[in-house]
Amino acid sequence: MSELTSLNEAVIRGDIKNALAETQKALDAGVQVQDVLDRGLIAAMDDVGERFAKGKIFVPQMLRSAKTMQECVALIKPAFQEGNVTLKGKVLVGTVKGDLHDIGKNLVAMMMEGAGFIVIDLGVDVSPETFAEKAIEVKPDILGMSALLSTTMPAMPMTIEALKKAGVRDRMKVMIGGAPVTGKYAGEIQADAYAPDAGSAVSAAKKLMGIS
Amino acid sequence: MIIVGENINTSRKSIAEAVEKRDADFIVGTAQAQAEAGAHYIDVNAGTFLKEEGECLCWLVETIQQAVDLPLCLDSPDPGALTGAMKRHKGVPMINSISLEEERFRSLLPVVASQPCHVVALCMAQRSMPVTVGERVKAGAELIHKLTNEGIPLERIYVDPLVQPVSVDTRMGTAALGAIQGIMKEFPGVNTICGLSNVSFGLPRRRLINRHFLALCMASGLSAAILDPTDRELMATLLTVDMLLGRDEYCGDFIEAYQSDRLPGA
Numbered sequence: 001m002s003e004l005t006s007l008n009e010a011v012i013r014g015d016i017k018n019a020l021a022e023t024q025k026a027l028d029a030g031v032q033v034q035d036v037l038d039r040g041l042i043a044a045m046d047d048v049g050e051r052f053a054k055g056k057i058f059v060p061q062m063l064r065s066a067k068t069m070q071e072c073v074a075l076i077k078p079a080f081q082e083g084n085v086t087l088k089g090k091v092l093v094g095t096v097k098g099d100l101h102d103i104g105k106n107l108v109a110m111m112m113e114g115a116g117f118i119v120i121d122l123g124v125d126v127s128p129e130t131f132a133e134k135a136i137e138v139k140p141d142i143l144g145m146s147a148l149l150s151t152t153m154p155a156m157p158m159t160i161e162a163l164k165k166a167g168v169r170d171r172m173k174v175m176i177g178g179a180p181v182t183g184k185y186a187g188e189i190q191a192d193a194y195a196p197d198a199g200s201a202v203s204a205a206k207k208l209m210g211i212s
Numbered sequence: 213m214i215i216v217g218e219n220i221n222t223s224r225k226s227i228a229e230a231v232e233k234r235d236a237d238f239i240v241g242t243a244q245a246q247a248e249a250g251a252h253y254i255d256v257n258a259g260t261f262l263k264e265e266g267e268c269l270c271w272l273v274e275t276i277q278q279a280v281d282l283p284l285c286l287d288s289p290d291p292g293a294l295t296g297a298m299k300r301h302k303g304v305p306m307i308n309s310i311s312l313e314e315e316r317f318r319s320l321l322p323v324v325a326s327q328p329c330h331v332v333a334l335c336m337a338q339r340s341m342p343v344t345v346g347e348r349v350k351a352g353a354e355l356i357h358k359l360t361n362e363g364i365p366l367e368r369i370y371v372d373p374l375v376q377p378v379s380v381d382t383r384m385g386t387a388a389l390g391a392i393q394g395i396m397k398e399f400p401g402v403n404t405i406c407g408l409s410n411v412s413f414g415l416p417r418r419r420l421i422n423r424h425f426l427a428l429c430m431a432s433g434l435s436a437a438i439l440d441p442t443d444r445e446l447m448a449t450l451l452t453v454d455m456l457l458g459r460d461e462y463c464g465d466f467i468e469a470y471q472s473d474r475l476p477g478a
Binding site: 055058059060063098100101102103106107124125149150151153179180185 | 223259260261262265288289290313315316336339340341376377379380413414415416
């Protein structure tokens, strides 16, 4: 619907000032918060993800759009009430134990939020035990792990083992990524999915959840 | 400027295949091309082979050095893989790299102290990626102190300021440059080194970005670089900047490069 087109465009451009103005305008005009979120913001980020996948825009534009959406979400958050607004699912992310690299993970977290997932980011150097503890506490739909060193990758199967031991492995899907990680490796350690970058991570997450 | 040739890395498909098949001719060819293009060290990285990394690294060391008379830069975070490779290495190797991350430092310090080698010291702090120039210089200084205390001479230490992509934060270029300047100033005699490709991650025209970053690093005092010496435009930049920084007597190397058609463009 046309009343949200300007909002879409502002998010795609990464124009925080206008995006916030358009968000407020939509709310004032009586558009439902769920609609503002789904058709105003998430739809814009879906577009951003697609353009990135096609090589039409690059990391800085993706970041800028994601930040713009974050600002707009902050604006509509007071209107979120229990059951009033539904999001796509919950994602728990972190970089594995012994590894401090976070750029890729942060991009994935941002794009997941842009796609309408709730993201809980555990940061870097996250032990298998911490992943398991938090998984029990937070009950994510997807657990995402990132590793950038060949020497820290073994923490991935260790984390999957920790989830099994805690009896929660089958309550969530596990997705992995990071420069040395491959789809083959994901298969070997019985992860549910692998994604090579932030854009495809969102597509993979939606596929795991059975949504589009 | 000391040049470390970066091309023998199994994250590159052709190299992975050659290592998989043990294609010595291909690997030697790649090493020779880098040597002829001016590399002083040949970097070898088999990190993508995971459990077989040590075995692959040893094979690479032996294969390359029986044909090419250059020291190697052994590129691995795995102490076991490094130790094996160092045993087979002829001459003084460069070890890439050590950092302040607890486990990595603890396991690699005895390895780099065990025999004469050059050490790349990465400015990664214990628990986090550095953000500012100050954090990088602090990490670098701590590494220098710890390594020299183990008897490693200052001139054998190559501090890597940790280059991060400008696509993620546009302050990352000047953060690395400031760190190079800071380390060179505070520790006369030490070396600094960095790879060029991180800076352009996430952007198009990466080679354009990388060679301009090289120029800026050189102007900031960088003494060594990990790069592709067979990249003619990159080497042309290196040569040109060396001359502009007053390091080319009578502009001789530059003119010779021009006369042998090694300076593309205008």
